[in-house]
Amino acid sequence: MYNSRNLRQVNEDTFTYVIDRNRDFKILQLTDLHLGFGLFSKRKDKLALEAVRKIIAKAEPDMIVLTGDSIFPFLPKAGTLNNRKQAHKLMEFMDSFAIPYTLVFGNHDCEMGSTCNKEELAQIYKTGEYCIFTEGKKNLTGTGNFLINLTDTDGKVLLPMVMLDSNMYGEGGWFYSGFDRIHDDQVNWCMEKLDDLKKNNPEVKAMTFFHMPPAEFKEAYRKMKLGDKSVIYQHGSIAEKNEYFGISKFHGTFFERAVQNGIIKWMFCGHDHINTLSLIYKGIQMTYGMSIDYLGYKHIDKSYIQRGGTLITRKTDGEITVKMVPLGAVVSTRVSGVKKGKNNAEE
Numbered sequence: 242m243y244n245s246r247n248l249r250q251v252n253e254d255t256f257t258y259v260i261d262r263n264r265d266f267k268i269l270q271l272t273d274l275h276l277g278f279g280l281f282s283k284r285k286d287k288l289a290l291e292a293v294r295k296i297i298a299k300a301e302p303d304m305i306v307l308t309g310d311s312i313f314p315f316l317p318k319a320g321t322l323n324n325r326k327q328a329h330k331l332m333e334f335m336d337s338f339a340i341p342y343t344l345v346f347g348n349h350d351c352e353m354g355s356t357c358n359k360e361e362l363a364q365i366y367k368t369g370e371y372c373i374f375t376e377g378k379k380n381l382t383g384t385g386n387f388l389i390n391l392t393d394t395d396g397k398v399l400l401p402m403v404m405l406d407s408n409m410y411g412e413g414g415w416f417y418s419g420f421d422r423i424h425d426d427q428v429n430w431c432m433e434k435l436d437d438l439k440k441n442n443p444e445v446k447a448m449t450f451f452h453m454p455p456a457e458f459k460e461a462y463r464k465m466k467l468g469d470k471s472v473i474y475q476h477g478s479i480a481e482k483n484e485y486f487g488i489s490k491f492h493g494t495f496f497e498r499a500v501q502n503g504i505i506k507w508m509f510c511g512h513d514h515i516n517t518l519s520l521i522y523k524g525i526q527m528t529y530g531m532s533i534d535y536l537g538y539k540h541i542d543k544s545y546i547q548r549g550g551t552l553i554t555r556k557t558d559g560e561i562t563v564k565m566v567p568l569g570a571v572v573s574t575r576v577s578g579v580k581k582g583k584n585n586a587e588e
């Protein structure tokens with residue numbers, strides 16, 4: 242666990258992290274690294290690690306958030322099922338930057354047949370020298386539901402960061418049953434935690450990080466394309482083939498509850514590697530992080546418009562800006578999807 246006088250674990254699901262309110266605080270979202278650390282992935286891992294180094298050097302963040310699919314224990318592509326080794330390697334790599342980081346799980350961090358389950362991975366990440374992580378409440382769905390409340394030196398919460406496990410697959414728990422979602426018990430937990438913060442500070446606004454997009458992201462995109470002016474385009478594009486969104490077929494309540502609750506103003510996800518869109522819908526800015534993957538999607542190593550990170554800056558006056566940090570010189574800003582490549586095989 243990151244050992245800093247600024248970080249305190251208040252209880253099983255909450256950290257506070259003191260920041261200097263007189264300077265900007267920069268959070269870098271990185272997503273879908275899909276690191277293999279196996280027999281078949283050496284060349285692509287090298288490219289991914291080099292890309293991460295470049296993006297971190299460019300962004301100079303104060304904190305890094307990995308939004309899932311960080312490791313990829315998928316035998317045909319990585320050449321290993323050993324996600325214990327992968328987690329250790331990832332952690333060593335992230336620790337080398339000496340910047341505090343945190344993470345949520347994606348649907349690939351624990352593939353079927355991999356060495357460790359999420360609870361075991363959680364125990365590994367908790368040992369990271371710069372890692373801020375906890376498995377959270379044991380009775381909740383998923384592993385790693387917790388808050389990092391950024392506070393000022395007086396303990397006033399400036400920005401709650403909610404980390405959520407959007408789980409893996411639906412009924413039966415395997416790939417072909419479709420993607421899962423954030424479950425209702427997690428939604429209740431999240432809203433209760435934020436309501437508590439609201440009691441002390443009615444103005445508080447929160448940001449959330451999880452792997453898979455809510456269905457309302459797709460709904461908003463469709464509305465925007467039809468000319469609905471209530472959806473506000475921010476940046477990026479939907480470039481997955483056939484404008485694909487890897488959403489759950491199960492009804493998730495997270496977005497609608499967030500709208501009702503009114504505290505959550507930002508949601509950051511990954512999962513769809515070629516999508517980089519950010520828009521505001523019903524008062525919530527939903528953002529697909531730029532991704533790093535070289536290994537997951539077929540031929541993605543030849544693709545570049547999506548590759549990078551996403552920089553979230555809390556300005557000294559409390560304003561939040563969200564910007565793409567592209568690895569290369571070109572980014573896609575087309576609102577409609579481009580049908581090129583065969584890149585949407587797996588998320």
Ligand SMILES: [Fe+2]
Pocket residue numbers: 310347348349452511512513588
């Ligand atoms: Fe994914």
Ligand SMILES: [Fe+2]
Pocket residue numbers: 273275309310347349512513514537587588
């Ligand atoms: Fe992924």
